[in-house]
Amino acid sequence: MARERRHNTRRRRRGRFRALYRVLSILVVAAALGMACVVFFRINEVHIEGNERYTDQQIQEASGIRTGDNLITLSKSRVAGNIIVRLPYVGGVSIERLLPDGVRITVTEHTAAAAVSDGTDWWYIAGQGKVLEQVDDPGQVLPITGLTAQNPILSDQLRVEEGQEATLEYVLALLEELEEREMLASCTGLDCTAATSITLRYDIYQVKLPRRLDYSEQLALLQAALASDRLPQGVAGTFDLTVQDGRAYFQPDHDES
CATH class of the missing domain: 3.10.20.310 (membrane protein fhac)
Structure with missing residues (x-):
């Protein structure tokens, strides 16, 4: 009986040693792999x-x-x-x-989607509002009036003067939709000075838009109107898209009538 107990004890010890050996082996292999990664995988x-x-x-x-x-x-x-x-x-x-x-x-x-002034210089921004570059004038980039850049920093999001934050949100929503529809190249000005609307200069037209965070419906209406045979060709005027009835209202300029 005593001999059997001693045999069982030795067997348990050997089992513990084997388990410890396995753990140590795993650690050694892991260390070797880690060392290999450090030594061999160098960027050239x-x-x-x-x-x-x-x-x-x-x-x-x-x-x-x-x-x-x-x-x-x-x-x-x-x-x-x-x-x-x-x-x-x-x-x-x-x-x-x-x-x-x-x-x-x-x-x-990014491409420069618009230009915003800080009162002295102009700053190009991406459609999402990232500040891209400081310039002397807007050049061929869409200038925005009614927003004033506040201490702009390159690569940061554009910040504007107090009270203009909501207007900035509307502008960025519009820029995003214009980019999505590949309409931005024909835009030459954006006026945000009115309290209840913003006015986009698009080709020979003024486009009056509501202040909102989704312009997909308005720009779809504008594109449909521009493609319509009923639109007088070459006649400048204003599209009013502030009326929420699913229609684009066009008023020719008086001096074109």
Whole structure:
């Protein structure tokens, strides 16, 4: 009986040793793999795609990636954040590891949707409100009156004077819809000074719009009216889209009648 107990005790000990050995083996293998990642997966090549405004070198420098950085421990979110903050016209970044030693950075770039003045200079903004660039004048970019930029900072969201926050929301909603419908290139001015409406200068027309956060219906009506055979060709005038009855009302300019 005593011999059997001693045998069982030795067997339990051997079982514990085997379990400990397995754990130690796993730890050793994990450590070896970790060391291999640190030693072997070093970045030697950075491929840049999608860029037009910025050079490959500008994007790589903004990314913070350096030759010899570890590929496995590379933080994609940190790299993307670096680029978006340091290069205002970059709107989106995708990072892809290319084993064993490469990285592919694909960027999407904003275009200037509108220009807002701070009282002295003008600032280009993206359709979502990101501040892109400081300029002397709007140039060919849609100028906005009735909004005043407040201490603008490149790559930040546009801030405006107190009391204009709601107007800014309406403007950004309109810019987004204009971009979506590829209508922005024909817009030459946006007046937000009226209390209950905003007026868009579109080609030879003034387009009076309500203040709201969704302009899909109004712009659909405008596009349908512009394509209609009933619209006098080459006659400037005003489209009134503030009446919520599913119709676009056109009034020719008096001097064109």
